[in-house]
Amino acid sequence: MRNCIFTAHCTEPFCDRSCPTFVETTYLLERNGINLNNSVFQAEDASVLKSLNVLAKFQGSFGALKCEDTLKWADLLTYCAICQNWKGSQLHCTVFNLKYAKYLDDLKKSWSGPAPENLELTQIWMQTAKILIVSNLDYVNFGDFESQTLLNTIQLRAAENLTTIVVVPSLGIVTKPGGLNSFPILLKKKIDSSLYKEPKIGGIQQ
Amino acid sequence: MSRITKFSQITSSLPYPAQSRGLLQSIHSSIVTAVCEKGKLTRKESRNVIKLINTVSYQCIQQESITWKKEDPLNFTDLTVEDDTLQHVLGNMYLVYKNINWKADEIDIVAETKAAEAPQVEQTVTVVELTEPKLAEPVPELTTVAPKVPVYTNTIIATADLTPKEDLYIQPPLVPRFNPLHMVVSRTVGDCQYEIYESYPIIPKKQNEISMTTDVNRMTSKDLRNLFPNRRICTRASIMYEEQEHLEMHPILGLIIPVEGFTRDQLIDNLIKYPHIFRLTKVVNNELVSFYTTVEINGELQKITEIWNTLPESKYIPYNRDFVKEYVVRRYLLERDVKGIHHKYPLFGTLDPYLTLFTTPDEYQQLGINDTDALARSCVKARVSYKQSRNPVIRRLQNA
Numbered sequence: 001m002r003n004c005i006f007t008a009h010c011t012e013p014f015c016d017r018s019c020p021t022f023v024e025t026t027y028l029l030e031r032n033g034i035n036l037n038n039s040v041f042q043a044e045d046a047s048v049l050k051s052l053n054v055l056a057k058f059q060g061s062f063g064a065l066k067c068e069d070t071l072k073w074a075d076l077l078t079y080c081a082i083c084q085n086w087k088g089s090q091l092h093c094t095v096f097n098l099k100y101a102k103y104l105d106d107l108k109k110s111w112s113g114p115a116p117e118n119l120e121l122t123q124i125w126m127q128t129a130k131i132l133i134v135s136n137l138d139y140v141n142f143g144d145f146e147s148q149t150l151l152n153t154i155q156l157r158a159a160e161n162l163t164t165i166v167v168v169p170s171l172g173i174v175t176k177p178g179g180l181n182s183f184p185i186l187l188k189k190k191i192d193s194s195l196y197k198e199p200k201i202g203g204i205q206q
Numbered sequence: 207m208s209r210i211t212k213f214s215q216i217t218s219s220l221p222y223p224a225q226s227r228g229l230l231q232s233i234h235s236s237i238v239t240a241v242c243e244k245g246k247l248t249r250k251e252s253r254n255v256i257k258l259i260n261t262v263s264y265q266c267i268q269q270e271s272i273t274w275k276k277e278d279p280l281n282f283t284d285l286t287v288e289d290d291t292l293q294h295v296l297g298n299m300y301l302v303y304k305n306i307n308w309k310a311d312e313i314d315i316v317a318e319t320k321a322a323e324a325p326q327v328e329q330t331v332t333v334v335e336l337t338e339p340k341l342a343e344p345v346p347e348l349t350t351v352a353p354k355v356p357v358y359t360n361t362i363i364a365t366a367d368l369t370p371k372e373d374l375y376i377q378p379p380l381v382p383r384f385n386p387l388h389m390v391v392s393r394t395v396g397d398c399q400y401e402i403y404e405s406y407p408i409i410p411k412k413q414n415e416i417s418m419t420t421d422v423n424r425m426t427s428k429d430l431r432n433l434f435p436n437r438r439i440c441t442r443a444s445i446m447y448e449e450q451e452h453l454e455m456h457p458i459l460g461l462i463i464p465v466e467g468f469t470r471d472q473l474i475d476n477l478i479k480y481p482h483i484f485r486l487t488k489v490v491n492n493e494l495v496s497f498y499t500t501v502e503i504n505g506e507l508q509k510i511t512e513i514w515n516t517l518p519e520s521k522y523i524p525y526n527r528d529f530v531k532e533y534v535v536r537r538y539l540l541e542r543d544v545k546g547i548h549h550k551y552p553l554f555g556t557l558d559p560y561l562t563l564f565t566t567p568d569e570y571q572q573l574g575i576n577d578t579d580a581l582a583r584s585c586v587k588a589r590v591s592y593k594q595s596r597n598p599v600i601r602r603l604q605n606a
Contacts, residue, residue, distance in 0.1 A: 007599060008390075008405040008417035009378030011555070013487075013494050015598035017398075036386045042406060048381050056293055083381045084294075 074135030096129035099136040147183035271444035369435035418593035430582035443528040479559035555595035558588035
């Protein structure tokens with residue numbers, strides 16, 4: 001991004017595009033693929049408030065947000081998390097939006113050839129980011145491997161008190177009925193038990 | 207804090223910041239001791255205890271005046287900060303009620319009804335109105351029956367919709383928004399392309415949403431009224447709301463800092479117009495320097511540390527950072543606004559009256575300002591001017 005998100009409010013003495021605010025926010029936005037065309041910059045008050053509530057509710061733990069437009073909500077959660085956590089990030093990837101389907105593709109490609117360029121970095125960020133948003137689950141065919149990988153990530157991060165929020169489509173994650181696949185069922189239970197519920201009134205959580 | 211913690215071990219498990227560890231541990235220990243001595247709490251009281259601990263941490267971290275008193279360690283009347291705000295500001299230091307183990311310390315949590323049925327116990331219900339909480343004054347008691355000892359005090363405070371302090375900040379909102387399709391400024395200087403987009407919301411609902419692109423003419427009277435907080439917010443340094451010898455305490459505005467040559471009314475008017483002082487600078491030898499370290503006397507800049515004792519006001523005003531800062535700024539503003547002095551070393555950027563609306567329209571009327579629409583309009587104009595005059599991109603383009 002060439003422009004600072006704070007320009008219209010900025011009162012810094014000089015702008016040479018090297019101040020920590022610009023550098024840290026831009027780094028995190030670029031890292032998470034949020035460019036100027038993204039709708040997050042024009043999000044409504046209610047959506048921003050809901051995102052902040054979701055982030056507050058699941059701070060340091062695991063949670064899930066069920067929604068229709070998973071792409072929009074994952075980006076908005078990521079943007080709000082960046083706005084809360086850019087200060088002092090010192091170019092560490094404190095907020096990371098993991099596109100899960102793409103990650104699985106990259107992972108599987110690495111089994112039969114050279115690992116894709118960003119795979120190693122993705123694995124580092126998904127373990128160490130203060131806030132991890134997991135999106136792009138809509139078309140993942142959850143078998144044992146796919147579920148186990150996600151469950152393992154959730155568990156490892158929970159042990160470190162790091163925030164992990166999974167954005168799932170309204171229909172939920174499809175699991176194969178019957179069979180011997182136990183991990184998809186475990187994952188479904190884990191997500192269902194941590195779903196975000198809308199507050200009743202005035203930000204009071206149910 | 208996400209692990210279950212014994213109530214008595216709260217002080218050893220909270221990750222206190224180094225600079226306020228001593229103070230917070232001492233206050234929290236007093237609260238814990240008072241609860242352990244009491245031994246029995248209603249569920250509401252136990253929730254209030256946790257909120258009290260969080261509120262004290264919040265006030266300390268935000269450098270606000272701490273409302274907790276040692277003489278009355280379990281006074282729950284000032285728990286006005288919303289839980290979301292507490293959680294957001296405190297982060298890991300935020301105590302979650304469900305994570306507290308009370309039983310390990312033999313503290314009984316009983317239902318409210320049991321406490322009400324207990325013999326020789328009388329409830330005093332104190333109601334604080336949502337629109338005008340008396341923050342600086344004792345909470346009025348509406349009971350007509352003289353309470354007997356012992357008394358369980360249940361306090362009902364409407365806190366859900368109180369305006370948070372952050373809404374008044376000059377700093378940008380937490381999540382800035384703008385319309386990338388609507389450029390207000392777009393120009394190339396040298397190799398750099400400078401662009402400023404129209405900020406969202408176009409009609410601000412809070413004072414901190416006002417940006418340099420806000421157009422006051424698009425705002426209706428209703429929109430303007432939304433900018434007022436629904437309670438009085440202490441915008442000056444916390445010490446300005448504590449009694450000081452030789453200084454008069456205004457019931458709404460806090461301490462009145464005397465400046466020689468100006469009347470009490472002029473001083474009060476100055477406090478109403480400029481209730482908040484934030485990061486002011488001036489240009490000296492082509493460099494931006496802090497506004498507070500020097501004072502201009504007869505066109506000459508004097509270091510405040512060197513001339514403080516020669517000022518007649520120094521006999522009354524305590525010599526510490528917050529008071530000196532107030533004195534230097536208010537003296538400058540009074541000279542500028544009342545005497546019309548053109549300073550050789552003026553403020554960098556504009557600072558117009560009513561930049562911050564710190565209280566309700568009703569209370570402004572008590573202070574003698576009846577046209578609240580005009581007041582809110584002044585606030586928007588002052589903020590737009592404040593940001594435009596300091597914005598580095600605008601200044602870069604103006605100087606190109």
